[in-house]
Amino acid sequence: MSKNKIYEKNPAALQSLLLTGRGFLYNFLRQGGIFRKMLSELESMEHFDAGKIREWQNKKLSLLVRHSYKNVPYYNRIFKKLGIIPADIKGMEDLKKLPFLTKEDVRRNPEDFLARNINRFFVRKNFTSGTSGKPLKLYRDLYSVNFENAIVWRQRKWGGLDFSDRIVVLREEQIVPFGVKKPPFWRYSMPEKRLFLSAYHLSEENVSYYVKAIKDFKPKAIEAEPSLLYILARFIKKQGISSGTFSIKSIFTSSEMLLDTHKQIIEEVFGARIYDFYGNAERAAAIGTCEKGNYHVLPEYGITEFLPLSAEPGKVEIVGTALHNYAMPLLRYRTGDMVELLDSDCACNRKFRTIGKIKGRISDFLICKDGRIAVDACYLTLKGVDNILQSQIIQEDLDTISIKFIPGENFSKKDKDKIMNNVKAYMGPEVEVFLEQDSEIANDKTTKYRPFISKVKL
Numbered sequence: 001m002s003k004n005k006i007y008e009k010n011p012a013a014l015q016s017l018l019l020t021g022r023g024f025l026y027n028f029l030r031q032g033g034i035f036r037k038m039l040s041e042l043e044s045m046e047h048f049d050a051g052k053i054r055e056w057q058n059k060k061l062s063l064l065v066r067h068s069y070k071n072v073p074y075y076n077r078i079f080k081k082l083g084i085i086p087a088d089i090k091g092m093e094d095l096k097k098l099p100f101l102t103k104e105d106v107r108r109n110p111e112d113f114l115a116r117n118i119n120r121f122f123v124r125k126n127f128t129s130g131t132s133g134k135p136l137k138l139y140r141d142l143y144s145v146n147f148e149n150a151i152v153w154r155q156r157k158w159g160g161l162d163f164s165d166r167i168v169v170l171r172e173e174q175i176v177p178f179g180v181k182k183p184p185f186w187r188y189s190m191p192e193k194r195l196f197l198s199a200y201h202l203s204e205e206n207v208s209y210y211v212k213a214i215k216d217f218k219p220k221a222i223e224a225e226p227s228l229l230y231i232l233a234r235f236i237k238k239q240g241i242s243s244g245t246f247s248i249k250s251i252f253t254s255s256e257m258l259l260d261t262h263k264q265i266i267e268e269v270f271g272a273r274i275y276d277f278y279g280n281a282e283r284a285a286a287i288g289t290c291e292k293g294n295y296h297v298l299p300e301y302g303i304t305e306f307l308p309l310s311a312e313p314g315k316v317e318i319v320g321t322a323l324h325n326y327a328m329p330l331l332r333y334r335t336g337d338m339v340e341l342l343d344s345d346c347a348c349n350r351k352f353r354t355i356g357k358i359k360g361r362i363s364d365f366l367i368c369k370d371g372r373i374a375v376d377a378c379y380l381t382l383k384g385v386d387n388i389l390q391s392q393i394i395q396e397d398l399d400t401i402s403i404k405f406i407p408g409e410n411f412s413k414k415d416k417d418k419i420m421n422n423v424k425a426y427m428g429p430e431v432e433v434f435l436e437q438d439s440e441i442a443n444d445k446t447t448k449y450r451p452f453i454s455k456v457k458l
Ligand SMILES: [Zn+2]
Pocket: 290, 291, 292, 293, 294, 296, 346, 347, 348, 349, 350
């Protein structure tokens, strides 16, 4: 029985206990002694001038390049092919001696990027569907997990949050089984002091339960995917509930693009400022908003280059060389995410590069007949399906979903049934699902490939 199935079959109290167990594990993995040390180092680096930041980055880069050459098969080959040695890359300006790395390069053979001197027991494996809709296998070491958490926590401190504060979480994760029709639509994790709200039970009818749960929990902050929080905020606004209802100090959003319209409504409804965070599954770069509301590239995370896009004047692609993941170093990784640069200093006084807008990834909404709205249709539909190379999901109307897909070698009827069951479990048994097997998914070269398209208006 899968982890998800075991979770689903247990009563609410036991689910909270399971989350609590996971919370202890997460705290242990992400917030050990090394994490506290990193966090205090990061907090002191905020006051560095540009030269000192650069010096720090170059030192880290030299170490990473040496490690990549010595221990990572892909880079050992590339360096030899180019006739260069690690000493030829003394600083970030020498990085251009190396070629860009694409998603496709990594997808083709992820193990080629896995460092040979790393203890596999401590390496975490992750899959992401990525924006291309093709699965990508990624590895991270524990140092990288701790470092990322320190980067995240530094921003939370900008937002006035401390470790002992209570947080409400709203993410696409399945917290409450889909079949549950009555509250509670949330579960509590004691070690993390977090109340996890179900994203899949949000509806106009249920919103008053959510409001009461948040009020009773008295959180200092909300952590959420912005489009989900927007859905909740919209329902709350419609009910005429005032922002004074909640005593929330700050909101932390991440994992997808934050739209201006969403930001405005969320901040108005909860009466708190949003701190947005941009990262990616490949851990190539990190960008976060400060107390003044400006986006900054976080320089300790990695070296970030900006590749001009001729088709999109004024916009650049983020190319990242993260300095902390020795299990799977990716040098000059093209993220496929777009930003607009801003050439001005920020009133927060940090000497971090300022970004105007993040224009990349945006999720679409899957809408059910009874008013429930799911943000990540791909996650819902393809959960537990291993043998698909690429797919495109189209919501034709409230009752119809079409899915085009390229099957993998081991694709079978089991995968087909799994997709059908996934969709019907969430949307209801009456929904019609059309599966269309194909060898290629049409891709308009001028626009980014979209794994999910909705023809239903929200
Ligand atoms: Zn700032």
